[in-house]
Amino acid sequence: MHVAEQGAGEPVIFCHGFPHTGYMWHRQLPAVAEAGFHALAPDLRGYGRTEVRASADAYTNRAVIGDLLALLDDLDAEKAVFVGIDFGAQLVWELALRAPERVHGVIVLNNPFAPRPPAAPSRLWAKAAARHFLHLDYFQKPGVADAELAACPREFLTRVYYSLSADYHYLDTWKFPAEGTGYLDVLPEAPALPWSWLSDHEFDTLAADFERTGFTGGLEWYRALDRNWELTAEYADARVGVPAYFLYGAKDPDMEGFSGRDPLTTLRENVPDLRAVTEVAGAGHLVQLERTAEVNTLITTHLRELRGAPVEHGN
Secondary structure, eight states: OOEEEEOOSSEEEEEOOTTOOGGGGTTHHHHHHHTTOEEEEEOOTTSTTSOOOSOGGGGSHHHHHHHHHHHHHHTTOSOEEEEEETHHHHHHHHHHHHOGGGEEEEEEESOOOOOOOSSOHHHHHHHHHTTSOOHHHHTTSTTHHHHHHHTSHHHHHHHHHHHHSTTSOGGGGGGSOSTTOOHHHHSOOOOOSOBTTBOHHHHHHHHHHHHHHOSHHHHHHHHTHHHHHHHTGGGTTOOOOSOEEEEEETTOHHHHHTSOSSHHHHHHHHOTTEEEEEEETTOOSOHHHHTHHHHHHHHHHHHHHHHTOOOOTTO
């Protein structure tokens, strides 16, 4: 496992999503380190400079939680604060259920906790894909998206990052039929870099990893979602008991289209120690890049609260 890290003190472990690497958190690490914590951002399984495995079964949350707990053991740390977005958010929520004794608290971006659904996720996606294109269903077919995205990694990354941001309405991808449609067919053309929230250097750093590895490691996380569902049967009625903070972009597509009809009510009902919920104006799914200063302030404020230090609540 490749891990970027800065600072010293209690560990704060950042978990990314797709198509990201640990580098997606590079603006947060120095802020968290300066606040007196040990900030760590691993490339999760299948990404960047961390091992790529061949089986989708290797990409379950349960398997990756084992990686995170091993990282804690390697640090000789009893607990950490875990920060997650996208797949990393789902990972952090499940970690809080499976090993709450190792979790000081969680700070989750954009993807709220929701109870285990009554049926395997792929069944729901297939129904939706009968009406319109849905990447969740498209990614289930081994090799198909892998080949499409690997053929033009930089084009795909610019299009998907742009489409997920507040500068575009991602759910417009649902206007296309699923039959005979690839992901690049539904994603918008992206404006030339640099953007106001992403530099050429940052994009080149992210793209270099995917140009080298392709996207199969990340796509396997999608193909493991039914297996995640099977492996969490014992947690079907569980609530997250650790201290939790949630923040989200006001224009985040996951909050709009993928998190249920009333995601914040569901979150509050199932996370009894939910200490703050914050909407970040002018941000989409890549909120930590689109509104870095606001996100860094929120994360460091929440970390100080967990540590018991006095903070000003006017921010």
